[in-house]
Amino acid sequence: MTSELIVFLVLSLVAVSSALGMLFSRNAVYSALFLVLNFVTVAVFYLLLGAPFIAMSQITVYAGAIMVLFLFVIMLLGAESLAPAKTLPWQRPLAILLAVILAVESIYLVFARARSDAFVAAPDVAVNSMDNLREMAMILFNQFLLPFEVTSVLLLVAMVGAIVLTKQVKGEQR
Amino acid sequence: MDWTIWLEWVLKGFILCLVLLTGFAYLTWYERRALARIQVRVGPNRAGPQGLLQPIADAVKLIFKEELTPGRVYKVVFVLAPVLTVVPSLILAAVIPLGSSFTLFGREILLHISNINVGVLYIMSIASIAVYGIVLAGWSSNNKYAMLGGIRSSAQMISYELSLGLCFAIAIVMGNSMNLIDIVNAQRGMWFAVIQPVGALVFMIVTLAEVNRAPFDMPEAEQELTAGYHAEYSGMKFALFFMAEYQKMIVICMIAATLFFGGYREFWFLKDTFFSVDRFWFLGPIYLLLKVIVLLFFMIWIRATWPRIRYDRLMAFGWKVLLPLSLVTVFITAAGILLAQELNNQLYIWSIPVLSIFSAMVAVALVYRDLRRKSHGRF
Numbered sequence: 001m002t003s004e005l006i007v008f009l010v011l012s013l014v015a016v017s018s019a020l021g022m023l024f025s026r027n028a029v030y031s032a033l034f035l036v037l038n039f040v041t042v043a044v045f046y047l048l049l050g051a052p053f054i055a056m057s058q059i060t061v062y063a064g065a066i067m068v069l070f071l072f073v074i075m076l077l078g079a080e081s082l083a084p085a086k087t088l089p090w091q092r093p094l095a096i097l098l099a100v101i102l103a104v105e106s107i108y109l110v111f112a113r114a115r116s117d118a119f120v121a122a123p124d125v126a127v128n129s130m131d132n133l134r135e136m137a138m139i140l141f142n143q144f145l146l147p148f149e150v151t152s153v154l155l156l157v158a159m160v161g162a163i164v165l166t167k168q169v170k171g172e173q174r
Numbered sequence: 175m176d177w178t179i180w181l182e183w184v185l186k187g188f189i190l191c192l193v194l195l196t197g198f199a200y201l202t203w204y205e206r207r208a209l210a211r212i213q214v215r216v217g218p219n220r221a222g223p224q225g226l227l228q229p230i231a232d233a234v235k236l237i238f239k240e241e242l243t244p245g246r247v248y249k250v251v252f253v254l255a256p257v258l259t260v261v262p263s264l265i266l267a268a269v270i271p272l273g274s275s276f277t278l279f280g281r282e283i284l285l286h287i288s289n290i291n292v293g294v295l296y297i298m299s300i301a302s303i304a305v306y307g308i309v310l311a312g313w314s315s316n317n318k319y320a321m322l323g324g325i326r327s328s329a330q331m332i333s334y335e336l337s338l339g340l341c342f343a344i345a346i347v348m349g350n351s352m353n354l355i356d357i358v359n360a361q362r363g364m365w366f367a368v369i370q371p372v373g374a375l376v377f378m379i380v381t382l383a384e385v386n387r388a389p390f391d392m393p394e395a396e397q398e399l400t401a402g403y404h405a406e407y408s409g410m411k412f413a414l415f416f417m418a419e420y421q422k423m424i425v426i427c428m429i430a431a432t433l434f435f436g437g438y439r440e441f442w443f444l445k446d447t448f449f450s451v452d453r454f455w456f457l458g459p460i461y462l463l464l465k466v467i468v469l470l471f472f473m474i475w476i477r478a479t480w481p482r483i484r485y486d487r488l489m490a491f492g493w494k495v496l497l498p499l500s501l502v503t504v505f506i507t508a509a510g511i512l513l514a515q516e517l518n519n520q521l522y523i524w525s526i527p528v529l530s531i532f533s534a535m536v537a538v539a540l541v542y543r544d545l546r547r548k549s550h551g552r553f
Binding site: 059 | 290298299301309325328335
């Protein structure tokens, strides 16, 4: 337990500091890199919880695919360090309000969870005992089949939308 | 935890790194000699017998070369980028089984570093991380050529990653597991490359694009981009990019051998004979090494014979040919296995190679027609 606790504490330090670094970097590329570091740390958290599949897909999807596209866009637009744009007047109070709500909620949840003796509530042991990949597939394709399919249709619609937006009309000259 | 386990892990990791680094050095020698032979030249033959000391001479030269950092680069990222390229190429090999196991001092030593049940996904995720080194090298050089090279090659790697994932899916479906050891053991009776030749072929093509080898070596298109993403690098930093490319070649050949060519196992028809891995454990690494050498020769052969593909055709090939083809092969594989399972007749498995070769031929015919029409029409 103690070694796990030490690993958890070190990792959470890395996670929090990389999140802060993401927020406070002046350069958008550095922000993106801090975010990648944060994603990888979160993936290690999943590994600690005994969920290797989710950890690996976290790295593949978020760190590997999405953030590369982010970097891409930042570089192509040359948006590494833009001048600060004018802020909307109502944005800041709203953001502060939402942040306070989020903080209160998470503090409540942490204390509600901390009452149980496990430091980090582990998921169902039976699921993790031997092959959580198979178990997850069974759950995903039986119990949650409809949300799964709806999500994939949503992604497909988004993709078609992106293609339609960038498509040139026939006959139109460049 | 027992300290001997730690010792075993550290030693195995150290040995694997050493093997990969030596493999990199001698792969350069192998490539230069093979290329020379194909082009009717002699190749490096001065340093040592048959030029065998040439890699060491090259290494010494690179270490003592002047290393200069251009004035207006983004320093931290500029130094970080080669490291980010090399590290994935080394740790990728951690899940690949090199053999079964042997007993030493009364302990059973397994010939792989880690046995995780999502081994294939681990390879996928590390391969996707490897893009960062190239993107960041291009950006941090603060040079238009380098940045264009970086963006081009990362776009290429992301596009071909989709087909790569589908090829992994073929091996997963046929091996009924994501664990690489299970996949190797499932090929005891028959290699997957025989059941699904199109899957293996697409995998080989896609990995060529993933490691930026000819004919997909876009980032190194000297004629258009001076040198691509590593234009500003010199000395040992440049050598690190070079090293990453060759190590990735080795590792990707190991992965291809594991997924489609029986891994460390013998030929399927030598299953119960004297040459089986079950009889002598040390045959495992030898078989794997032989398979890797043959696959590497194919990579070098392709580099010697094929011209570089134009960039738009490269992207079109990835998205319009390889992606649909690999989708179809995944479907055919899954359907064939299901058919054999439901009808309880293993002979239905052979519908997979027939149907997938047919679909590959259809794809080739369509590409051929398209190319003919293009060359006859306006440009």
